[in-house]
Amino acid sequence: MTRVAFIGLGNMGGGMAANQAKAQRPVMAFDLSKAALEKAAGAGCSVAGSVAEAVKDAEVVITMLPAGPHVRQIYADEVLPNAPKSALLIDCSTIDVESARAVAAQAKAAGFRFADAPVSGGTAAAEAGTLAFMVGCDAADFPAVEEALKPMSRVTLRAGDHGAGQAAKICNNMVLGISMIGVCEALALAEKLGLDPVKFYEISSQSSGQCWSLTSYCPWPGPVPAAPSNRNYEGGFATAMMLKDLKLAQEAAAKSGAAAPLGAQAEGLYALFDRLGYGGKDFSAILNLFRGDLS
Numbered sequence: 621m622t623r624v625a626f627i628g629l630g631n632m633g634g635g636m637a638a639n640q641a642k643a644q645r646p647v648m649a650f651d652l653s654k655a656a657l658e659k660a661a662g663a664g665c666s667v668a669g670s671v672a673e674a675v676k677d678a679e680v681v682i683t684m685l686p687a688g689p690h691v692r693q694i695y696a697d698e699v700l701p702n703a704p705k706s707a708l709l710i711d712c713s714t715i716d717v718e719s720a721r722a723v724a725a726q727a728k729a730a731g732f733r734f735a736d737a738p739v740s741g742g743t744a745a746a747e748a749g750t751l752a753f754m755v756g757c758d759a760a761d762f763p764a765v766e767e768a769l770k771p772m773s774r775v776t777l778r779a780g781d782h783g784a785g786q787a788a789k790i791c792n793n794m795v796l797g798i799s800m801i802g803v804c805e806a807l808a809l810a811e812k813l814g815l816d817p818v819k820f821y822e823i824s825s826q827s828s829g830q831c832w833s834l835t836s837y838c839p840w841p842g843p844v845p846a847a848p849s850n851r852n853y854e855g856g857f858a859t860a861m862m863l864k865d866l867k868l869a870q871e872a873a874a875k876s877g878a879a880a881p882l883g884a885q886a887e888g889l890y891a892l893f894d895r896l897g898y899g900g901k902d903f904s905a906i907l908n909l910f911r912g913d914l915s
């Protein structure tokens with residue numbers, strides 16, 4: 621069975637590594653956090669003492685790290701010098717397109733196959749093995765990437781060459797951030813107008829206002845039982861994470877000369893919500909900013 625090295629066992633990586641182990645693949649796992657390592661061991665992974673040790677016999681290396689600088693550092697200092705050249709390297713973190721392309725170029729120059737493969741789906745999907753992967757890689761490498769990601773995925777789509785997975789991810793999350801704010805503004809307005817927000821949900825979800833933020837992730841408690849709005853906006857996709865992705869989108873827009881004014885507004889609103897102390901709450905909690913109820 622494919623030997624997997626898994627680096628970064630946090631909220632997302634923990635569940636993802638567990639699903640590789642569940643698929644009977646031997647997993648060598650590493651994280652800086654002792655608690656994360658213990659959890660991975662409990663899920664059937666072997667625990668390594670360093671990135672170098674984790675990757676040394678790997679056929680597939682998967683990284684799930686916080687941001688671009690972590691990915692650049694770990695690949696340059698630890699993965700590329702220590703993994704076998706035959707290993708397929710897959711970075712699933714959400715990072716800037718430039719860092720993804722720089723790491724891909726370094727990996728290719730060193731003789732490796734590399735893919736950026738950020739995910740959509742959040743922690744519940746990471747645990748359930750139902751993530752959507754958006755992949756940037758050489759076309760010839762895609763079947764191997766798809767196979768490597770299978771125990772963790774509902775769907776895996778190739779976006780294009782290196783960096784295209786990250787480009788798809790930040791564009792998708794810009795749509796998500798903007799649409800969530802639109803849905804929250806409308807729900808707060810409905811309430812002010814004396815319209816039952818649940819009735820508004822019922823009507824808009826069958827009208828032209830229908831979108832994922834409303835019908836799959838409703839920020840108003842009640843209509844969508846699995847949504848974080850029903851558990852005081854705990855878990856789910858943190859405001860700080862949404863802010864990070866909107867920042868990445870704005871940086872990419874500035875560098876490429878694209879106009880993204882609503883993305884900039886969404887970034888500003890999520891930055892404000894984060895500064896007010898709600899960075900750890902699910903991003904749909906921004907509803908309460910528009911309702912004027914941050915109690």
Ligand code: NAD
Pocket residue numbers: 627628629630631632633650651652653656671684685686687690694712713714715739740741742743856857858861864
């Ligand atoms: P997290 O902070 O929970 O996990 C990151 C892990 O990386 C931590 O356990 C940390 O100890 C580890 N780490 C950091 N530096 C390391 C190093 N040098 N060596 C080994 N381990 C190291 O973050 P997360 O929520 O799991 O997110 C990971 C990535 O997935 C991010 O890029 C995020 O944007 C993206 N993402 C998150 C979600 C979500 O809902 N949380 C959804 C989609 C994508």
